Structure formats: C-alpha cells, structure tokens
Amino acid sequence: xxxxxxxxxxxxxxxxxxxxxxxxxxxxxxxxxxxxxxxxxxxxxxxxxxxxxxxxxxxxxxxxxxxxxxxxxxxxxxxxxxxxxxxxxxxxxxxxxxxxxxxxxxxxxxxxxxxxxxxxxxxxxxxxxxxxxxxxxxxxxxxxxxxxxxxxxxxxxxxxxxxxxxxxxxxxxxxxxxxxxxxxxxxxxxxxxxx
Amino acid sequence: xxxxxxxxxxxxxxxxxxxxxxxxxxxxxxxxxxxxxxxxxxxxxxxxxxxxxxxxxxxxxxxxxxxxxxxxxxxxxxxxxxxxxxxxxxxxxxxxxxxxxxxxxxxxxxxxxxxx
Numbered sequence: 001x002x003x004x005x006x007x008x009x010x011x012x013x014x015x016x017x018x019x020x021x022x023x024x025x026x027x028x029x030x031x032x033x034x035x036x037x038x039x040x041x042x043x044x045x046x047x048x049x050x051x052x053x054x055x056x057x058x059x060x061x062x063x064x065x066x067x068x069x070x071x072x073x074x075x076x077x078x079x080x081x082x083x084x085x086x087x088x089x090x091x092x093x094x095x096x097x098x099x100x101x102x103x104x105x106x107x108x109x110x111x112x113x114x115x116x117x118x119x120x121x122x123x124x125x126x127x128x129x130x131x132x133x134x135x136x137x138x139x140x141x142x143x144x145x146x147x148x149x150x151x152x153x154x155x156x157x158x159x160x161x162x163x164x165x166x167x168x169x170x171x172x173x174x175x176x177x178x179x180x181x182x183x184x185x186x187x188x189x190x191x192x193x194x195x
Numbered sequence: 196x197x198x199x200x201x202x203x204x205x206x207x208x209x210x211x212x213x214x215x216x217x218x219x220x221x222x223x224x225x226x227x228x229x230x231x232x233x234x235x236x237x238x239x240x241x242x243x244x245x246x247x248x249x250x251x252x253x254x255x256x257x258x259x260x261x262x263x264x265x266x267x268x269x270x271x272x273x274x275x276x277x278x279x280x281x282x283x284x285x286x287x288x289x290x291x292x293x294x295x296x297x298x299x300x301x302x303x304x305x306x307x308x309x310x311x
Binding site: 049050052053056071074075077078081082085088139140142143146147 | 218220221222253255256257259260284285288289292293
C-alpha cells in the first residue's frame with residue numbers, strides 16, 4: 001500500500017508547514033521564504049525496504065520538473081534515500097495501523113536570486129536514539145551531511161512521536177525567466193529528461 | 196537489480212567477475228552480499244574477484260558498507276578484490292563523499308581490473 005500525493009503550484013506543504021519537524025537553525029541573513037511559483041512534494045510511504053527507491057524516483061521527478069541542475073539532483077536524491085532508509089529502522093509495527101514515512105519538500109527562493117529545496121523525512125516510530133554501533137547509520141548520517149547544506153535530526157515539536165530529518169540543499173541558480181531572449185527556454189514546466 | 200557472475204581469463208591471469216546492474220540499496224544489498232560471498236567460495240586459486248559496478252544507477256550507505264565488508268573479507272582471505280567504477284557518477288560520488296576511494300581497490304574498466 002503506497003499513498004502518494006504530489007502537489008505542484010503554489011507552495012502549501014503537507015498539512016502543517018513543517019510537518020511537525022523542529023525548525024532548523026538559520027543564520028541571521030537567511031530569510032528564505034517559499035517560492036510562490038515553485039512546487040511542493042508530499043509523499044506518504046510504507047515503512048518497508050521498498051520506500052527508499054520510491055522516494056528516490058519521486059524526488060528525482062520533482063527536482064526535474066523544478067528544472068534543478070542534474071548534478072545537484074543526485075546529491076539531494078542520495079540524502080533523501082539515506083534519511084528514508086534510517087526512518088525505516090525507526091519504525092515499529094503497531095497492530096492498529098502500518099507505519100508510514102512522510103517525505104515533504106519545498107522549493108525556496110534565497111536572497112540573491114538563487115533557489116534551494118528543503119526536504120523533511122518524518123517517521124512516527126517511538127523516539128529512540130540511534131544505536132551507536134549500527135554500521136549503516138554510521139555511514140548514512142555523514143553521507144547526508146556531505147550531500148546537502150544542512151541536516152537537522154531531532155524529535156518533532158508536536159506531540160506525535162517519531163523522528164524528523166530536515167535536509168536543506170545547497171543553493172542553485174534561479175530559474176531563467178528572460179522573456180526577451182527568444183533562444184532561452186522560458187517554460188518552467190518543461191520536463192528535462194534524465195537518464 | 197541484476198547480478199551475474201562469470202569467469203574472465205586473460206593471458207596474465209584469471210578473474211571471477213560479479214557484474215551488478217541497477218540500484219544497490221537496503222532492498223537489494225543482501226543479494227550483492229550473497230553474490231560476493233559465493234564469489235569468494237568459488238574463486239580459483241590465484242584468481243582475482245572483481246565487482247563490476249559500471250551499470251549501477253544508485254549506491255547508498257548499505258551498498259558502501261557491503262563494499263567495505265567485501266574488501267575486509269578479501270584482506271582476511273589474502274585474496275585480491277577489485278572494484279570497477281569507471282566514471283559513473285552514481286557510484287563514484289558516494290564513494291568519494293564517504294572517503295572510501297583509498298580503502299577500496301578501484302579500477303576504471305573490467306579489463307584493467309583483471310590481472311594481465
């Protein structure tokens with residue numbers, strides 16, 4: 001059972017703006033705001049081993065539609081895949097309902113005319129500190145930190161249990177919107193094919 | 196993910212090549228581990244075990260850990276393990292980000308990975 005909602009258009013987010021995640025620390029000059037012409041990503045996946053691959057496919061598609069530079073796409077995809085893999089390990093089965101992992105993403109405009117994405121991976125398992133000797137986690141978290149600008153891992157602010165990982169990508173150039181340059185592809189919804 | 200294992204014989208040496216295609220992550224990594232273990236068991240004396248990742252489209256920390264474990268197993272067995280990555284970014288990038296490009300014996304092509 002996979003429930004997926006993929007919203008594009010004016011940024012809305014999945015329910016509450018930050019999906020219950022603690023707000024990551026921001027610098028004094030960081031005044032990023034949702035890009036009102038950008039797209040949002042909203043996934044709900046089962047907490048089982050298929051989830052990282054489903055998340056990768058959707059994140060790649062979402063970034064391609066947003067005309068993200070291909071080299072930067074793979075770093076973000078890798079970070080999200082690691083976060084979803086870790087979330088699966090946090091999950092525990094309850095009799096009443098299956099565990100799910102929420103992945104939400106937003107494109108943000110950054111001062112200076114650039115863009116970045118913020119992706120939040122949220123599980124609902126009982127909060128527990130990661131086992132220190134788990135090999136994948138020892139590699140997975142440093143790998144995430146190398147792939148994106150900031151990684152914030154913590155217990156969600158709301159009263160639901162679980163872990164939220166907030167991934168903030170590196171900035172990329174803004175989308176070109178020069179209407180007086182006929183040789184520039186100005187259609188932001190043009191899908192760039194990826195191999 | 197597809198895995199095939201085959202023997203390659205050159206004038207100067209022999210190799211058992213485990214060819215992997217597709218994505219290596221938590222869903223598929225156990226099959227890679229099993230293929231590597233079987234490769235070590237079947238390896239003729241003096242031959243080199245080669246893992247060909249040229250057609251791998253995704254490599255995350257579960258796969259990286261499998262490659263590290265395979266390399267350590269090869270060191271314990273005193274048998275060579277060569278890993279082919281060519282210049283495919285989906286494989287090179289995570290290896291470099293994880294700082295494993297020194298530990299793993301990396302080669303650009305299968306031909307270069309087989310003793311000659």
